[in-house]
Amino acid sequence: xxxxxxxxxxxxxxxxxxxxxxxxxxxxxxxxxxxxxxxxxxxxxxxxxxxxxxxxxxxxxxxxxxxxxxxxxxxxxxxxxxxxxxxxxxxxxxxxxxxxxxxxxxxxxxxxxxxxxxxxxxxxxxxxxxxxxxxxxxxxxxxxxxxxxxxxxxxxxxxxxxxxxxxxxxxxxxxxxxxxxxxxxxxxxxxxxxxxxxxxxxxxxxxxxxxxxxxxxxxxxxxxxxxxxxxxxxxxxxxxxxxxxxxxxxxxxxxxxxxxxxxxxxxxxxxxxxxxxxxxxxxxxxxxxxxxxxxxxxxxxxxxxxxxxxxxxxxxxxxxxxxxxxxxxxxxxxxxxxxxxxxxxxxxxxxxxxxxxxxxxxxxxxxxx
Numbered sequence: 001x002x003x004x005x006x007x008x009x010x011x012x013x014x015x016x017x018x019x020x021x022x023x024x025x026x027x028x029x030x031x032x033x034x035x036x037x038x039x040x041x042x043x044x045x046x047x048x049x050x051x052x053x054x055x056x057x058x059x060x061x062x063x064x065x066x067x068x069x070x071x072x073x074x075x076x077x078x079x080x081x082x083x084x085x086x087x088x089x090x091x092x093x094x095x096x097x098x099x100x101x102x103x104x105x106x107x108x109x110x111x112x113x114x115x116x117x118x119x120x121x122x123x124x125x126x127x128x129x130x131x132x133x134x135x136x137x138x139x140x141x142x143x144x145x146x147x148x149x150x151x152x153x154x155x156x157x158x159x160x161x162x163x164x165x166x167x168x169x170x171x172x173x174x175x176x177x178x179x180x181x182x183x184x185x186x187x188x189x190x191x192x193x194x195x196x197x198x199x200x201x202x203x204x205x206x207x208x209x210x211x212x213x214x215x216x217x218x219x220x221x222x223x224x225x226x227x228x229x230x231x232x233x234x235x236x237x238x239x240x241x242x243x244x245x246x247x248x249x250x251x252x253x254x255x256x257x258x259x260x261x262x263x264x265x266x267x268x269x270x271x272x273x274x275x276x277x278x279x280x281x282x283x284x285x286x287x288x289x290x291x292x293x294x295x296x297x298x299x300x301x302x303x304x305x306x307x308x309x310x311x312x313x314x315x316x317x318x319x320x321x322x323x324x325x326x327x328x329x330x331x332x333x334x335x336x337x338x339x340x341x342x343x344x345x346x347x348x349x350x351x352x353x354x355x356x357x358x359x360x361x362x363x364x365x366x367x368x369x
Contacts, residue, residue: 007080008036008321013043015314019054023107024293024315026061026081028322030111031297035082036321049075053099053125057107060093064108064119088117088176095125098166100132105172110293113151116177127161127168128199128238130255133286135160135170136240137251142290144249149180149298162201163255165234180298183291186338187304188282189246196225197240201232207262211239211254214266219273239265241273248282281305281336288312288339295341296323302340304332 012021017040025036042048050058050073058072058079066084093104101123112119127135133142139155146153152175161168196215198208205227212225219241237256243249254269256262276284283291283305289312295301296319308329316327326342 006034007082008034010036010038010318010321011040012038012077013040015317016309016311017044017314018042018311019051019057019103020289020311020315021318022054022079023057023103024318025322026057026107027110027293028297028319029081030061030065030067030083030086030108031114031293032322033083034322035080037078037080039078041077041079043077049077050079051099052097053095053101053103056093056095056099056125057104060091060104060108061111063087063091063093064089064112086111086115088112088115088119088174090120092122092124094123095166098126098129098161098163100129101125101127101161101168101170102129102135102138103132105138106290109146109153109172109174110297112174113146113153113176113178113180114297118176119172119174121172121174122169123172124167124169125161126163126166127157127159127170128236128255129163133290134238134253135168137253137286140242141249141251141284141287145183145185145287145291146294149183149294150178151180151294152176152178160199160201160230160232160236162232162234162236162238165232165236167233180294182299183295183301183303185248185282185301185303188248191243191245193242193244194221195240195242196221196223197228197242198225199228199230199236199238199240201230201237202235203237203256205229207237207256208239210262211237211256211266214263215239215241215270218267218270237265239269241269243273243276245282248287250276250282250284250287252276252284275335276306279306279335280333285309285312289315292316292319292327292339292341296325296327296343298343300325300341300343302338304336304338307335307337308339 071079200208239254252272288305
């Protein structure tokens, strides 16, 4: 299949106006074969343009998609991206800072799931970053839904990387080529498992112990919780509240901050957990954001989530640019909405034609800015 001539134009400053606009555009460009140009990248951020993690996402998409790209330099406010055929293979993508490596995976995961073949990705950088879903969220919350849709992904964490030192690494094995199914996730069912866990690296253990104790007391949960002392390049601390229900799971996280007491971190995270437990919704805010591209490239579906963030609504706008889908949001209760992604509006044969570019060769590449 030849390269698509039509070039979508995207204003990167609209809506939430962050890096997710770029990452979703890259993922859907590779998945549909549609080229795009994005201007005003992260224009409303204190440091606008491409930072290392965004540049690494562009380089990762370029590598797996045999793409032609212009503007792929640090600080760039505009890029043009023209995708080719997706190539499975063995890749290493290194952010080179504490920027999120999990968001780099988010950029290339969908096209690799759609294209036949198998890939092994080694991703280096931040794995536990306050501005992105941590590795544990991907593994315990997001990937079970990917598997439910028919995707095959295995993740393993080799070393956590906390802000600001980074230095983390994890491996993703992705097997693609299976069609993504339809999702119906409106009920979460009974809570079957709950856990409080705190990780600590190169910091006093009592910080994590205080976080766990405060969290268990505030939630009135039985048990002692867990403290994990992990090896990392730099200091770090993260608190996890895990809630596993019959139909879905959620993970709320709080990151330690210099000068902020452990009890304050715990109280803040408990507030997030209480919001989820009170709402009649199986899908949390971060998961809702990540589901939209999957459903748009699959058979659609409906899920109930907490009230959508501006981030998620902006993501929906980018999805609509690349796919002829209807995304409807209906209020269910005060803090819950039903989101339906309907793929029926797309023209007959469009999916097959646009994803034909997903047929590709295997390759071995390393991308390190």
